[in-house]
Amino acid sequence: MEISDSVLxxxxxxxxxxxxxxxxYELEAEIGRGGMGVxxxxxxxxxxxxxxxKVLDFALAGEAQLIARLEHPAIVPIHETxxxxxxxxxxxxKLVAGASLDHYVASSPSLAERLRVIRRVGEALxxxxxxxxxxxxxxPQNVMVGEFGEVYVMDWGVDPVAGTPQFRAPDARLDQRSDxxxxxxxxxxxxxxxxxxxxxxxxxKAMSSDPGARYPDAPAxxxxxDRFEQGLAVEAWSEPLWHRxxxxxxxxxxxxxxxxxxxxxxxxxxxxxIF
Amino acid sequence: xxxxxxxxxxxxxxxxxxxxxAWFYPEVRSMLTGIMVGSSIKGLIVGVLTGWFxxxxxxxxxGIVVGSAFGLLFAFLVAAMSTVNGRHPYLEIMLPGxxxxxxxxxxxxxxxxxxxxxxxxx
Numbered sequence: 001m002e003i004s005d006s007v008l009x010x011x012x013x014x015x016x017x018x019x020x021x022x023x024x025y026e027l028e029a030e031i032g033r034g035g036m037g038v039x040x041x042x043x044x045x046x047x048x049x050x051x052x053x054k055v056l057d058f059a060l061a062g063e064a065q066l067i068a069r070l071e072h073p074a075i076v077p078i079h080e081t082x083x084x085x086x087x088x089x090x091x092x093x094k095l096v097a098g099a100s101l102d103h104y105v106a107s108s109p110s111l112a113e114r115l116r117v118i119r120r121v122g123e124a125l126x127x128x129x130x131x132x133x134x135x136x137x138x139x140p141q142n143v144m145v146g147e148f149g150e151v152y153v154m155d156w157g158v159d160p161v162a163g164t165p166q167f168r169a170p171d172a173r174l175d176q177r178s179d180x181x182x183x184x185x186x187x188x189x190x191x192x193x194x195x196x197x198x199x200x201x202x203x204x205k206a207m208s209s210d211p212g213a214r215y216p217d218a219p220a221x222x223x224x225x226d227r228f229e230q231g232l233a234v235e236a237w238s239e240p241l242w243h244r245x246x247x248x249x250x251x252x253x254x255x256x257x258x259x260x261x262x263x264x265x266x267x268x269x270x271x272x273x274i275f
Numbered sequence: 276x277x278x279x280x281x282x283x284x285x286x287x288x289x290x291x292x293x294x295x296x297a298w299f300y301p302e303v304r305s306m307l308t309g310i311m312v313g314s315s316i317k318g319l320i321v322g323v324l325t326g327w328f329x330x331x332x333x334x335x336x337x338g339i340v341v342g343s344a345f346g347l348l349f350a351f352l353v354a355a356m357s358t359v360n361g362r363h364p365y366l367e368i369m370l371p372g373x374x375x376x377x378x379x380x381x382x383x384x385x386x387x388x389x390x391x392x393x394x395x396x397x
Contacts, residue, residue, distance in 0.1 A: 254335070255381055262374040269367055272300055 064091035074124035102140035120151035126218040138182035201237035281387035282326025329383035335338020338384030346376015
């Protein structure tokens with residue numbers, strides 16, 4: 001009996017699906033595929049809720065433990081971990097309804113909104129670094145922006161060779177400065193076509209090929225973004241005088257108008273007295 | 276620095292400068308010291324009141340409005356008490372006083388801290 005290609009493909013697909021018969025989860029659909037495993041949406045029969053279920057290609061139970069240790073509003077919480085009948089490890093986590101950062105940016109949010117997302121990602125990284133964890137594979141596809149504007153950093157890596165080329169630091173040994181590089185690359189990827197030079201300089205400094213020339217940590221990068229948003233000089237860019245004056249003018253426009261009004265009134269009163 | 280202190284210093288400095296501008300008017304140049312002292316005291320009072328307001332309300336617009344209102348009020352009082360060539364210089368004192376009050380109101384909103392740090396409950 002001959003089997004058609006489409007039937008064969010279907011059989012291959014079904015055979016690759018995880019067997020969740022011994023668990024309380026019911027498979028729904030594949031929602032993502034990465035270097036270390038596949039993420040499915042599933043239904044938790046016991047609690048009657050939808051969850052994200054990640055099946056790891058390797059016996060990397062450490063990944064679940066690693067993420068479970070990270071309790072932060074911008075890190076997806078782990079619900080449970082377990083082992084499938086075929087020996088593969090899986091874990092379930094909150095199913096985030098929203099868009100990945102690359103899709104979110106395609107909807108043309110404001111610059112302030114883009115920077116808010118970067119700030120949330122940076123805060124999650126900074127927290128993880130204090131717990132001795134580095135992400136290793138930060139990229140727009142690993143950042144989710146939820147329906148209510150909440151930001152989640154996904155796919156915390158344990159694979160030492162992980163990383164997406166344009167977001168991966170050229171460092172021999174990955175450490176938190178490698179994540180700073182990736183955060184800079186993430187910042188550059190979310191910026192619109194015409195971007196203020198100070199903001200561009202922040203991304204360039206974070207992405208320096210020399211780890212020593214980058215920001216020492218994620219909070220230092222975020223502080224520079226804060227300075228940019230407050231109209232202050234950023235550490236990453238020694239701005240020319242004309243730009244400094246223009247920034248001072250726009251930051252103190254009200255004060256300059258009031259001083260001009262005062263001078264004008266004084267001149268007016270002086271000349272009214274003469275004529 | 277406390278917003279009230281910011282208001283006090285800004286009020287005194289701007290008030291003194293405003294008073295010193297009377298030097299351009301020869302008819303009152305002989306009274307310059309008195310004008311400068313009076314103007315700095317006016318600035319001090321407006322500054323303290325505006326700084327106190329800035330501690331209570333955080334709004335640049337309202338800071339400017341209240342500062343200019345205080346500036347106008349005290350400038351009116353000063354003008355009402357002064358006489359130059361037999362007339363009260365309302366316009367010459369109230370118009371700059373109004374703007375100086377607005378500047379102090381702006382500065383107290385944009386700079387300085389809310390007040391001295393309070394100790395938490397033990």
